Amino acid sequence: MMKTMVRVLGLTALPLLAAVCSSDHEPATLPLPVVARGGGLSAFVTAEGYTVELAELRVALGDLQFTVGGETHAGLLRDARRALVREAFAHPGHYAGGEVTGQLAGAFIIDAFAPGEVALGTATLLEGDYHGANFTFRAASTEDGLAADDPLLGHTALMAGTASRAGAAYTFHAVLDIDAGTQMVGAPFTLALRAGAGATLALAVLAVDPSTEGDSLLDGVDFAALDPDGNHVVEILPGDAAHNIIRRTLQVHDHWWVDVR
């Protein structure tokens, strides 16, 4: 499974940890800045043998959540969680992941090719042992500050680049729609957060699953088969089978990561 990238913050004293686990200590609420990681993505090889170089990957999402694993072990922590995060008893199967004890509400555009990190805001997290992060997909709108002719408007994601195999190169452009409200659940996010600690959380989209599985964002897409006119230009649009494959992959937590720095 996933490689574990452990960053432990602020484990300054055992008495503090004991206090977190005791029933008479109300967990502290900590503000942590959240950024989106830019800087581009390295070339990767798909399961079909295409070497892909992405030039664009933008995703519209919102309402980040940060989760601790398993059951909370102190009633006060649960009470504090309810105060922080709107309680929503989920329909069975319509909720997965740990207990949500941190959040950053709002609407964001994640641009993997932004020149550097882009500030998203300040999340509020209860102290605890974090193991995952969630967010909600949405459609981009003019309220995101996009130009009126931005092709991302009204859609969830744009992906563009070139795919090469056996001497043939295909320029592709994919427009992706994911139903608003669809959650990405369980991005790796490991942080032992204690009162007084500070950190910046960096959300990143990954072209390749960092585990040994090595799945790529474009596995299952045969670009040659999508080029019947032989012009080596491939457009992938909502409703296409390839679109359904890519949008499904983009929802998988293997392709998201929250780094702690």
Add this chain to the structure above:
Amino acid sequence: MRKIVVVSTLAAVAACGGDAGTGTLAAEIWGEDFIEHGIPASEFADGWSVTFGKFLVSVGGLTLARGGSPPDVSDDTQRVFDVTRAGPFPILTRVVPSGRYDTTSYRLAPATAATVPGNCAEADLDLMRDRGYSVYVEGTAQKAGRTKTFRWAFATDTTYHACQSTAVVDSNAAASIQITIHGDHLFYDDLFSSTPAVTFEVVAGADADDDGEVTPAELQAFDIRTLPNYGTGSTGIDNLWDFVSHLTRTLGHIDGEGHCETR
């Protein structure tokens, strides 16, 4: 192992702020009309209908509690019920402190050698115990002269907790809590949508040898990645068998449409 713990002390009642006194609280299980009589075509988005010949569930780990207090009833006995039979069927009845029993949990878990019959036939109990099944369904789907059958067994292990039960036990009175099994969830076309459609056409299309039975192997071989529906969220599920298996984690409810959290 059968372990039943009933706590009924005045001190506990006082601690929970409930009325003094005791009453009886029953737990039962029901498959509703959809499992007993079938899911009509009107419920399906694509015109199919389904009837179940068998719908076995292995239920245990039952706890009944007032709010966040320790459970007043805790019963580890695992029982197998065939919820195609006309129910509801009783699971247990206990004398409990009066109060509002709004926190219930239970498991649909693989049967073991210790599992006992709830209402099922001995042969069905053996099937569940010998193979470690938690859910077993047999059924027939029909649409416009087309018929598909299925026999699917699952070993999923799902704990339904923080179920929002609604029973209020008054002093010297009786109340009940119902584990409700929703058979239509097996045919949802999305694992996470709050408004999934109930469909069968894709499942029918998985019958690769067209012999009329949709087998687990055929579902396993059916790649769902190109489908516009059959959303799988972040699970990475890519075939129909894993999809339906995951849906077994949504079967359990409380008191009809009441919800639980799952793990």
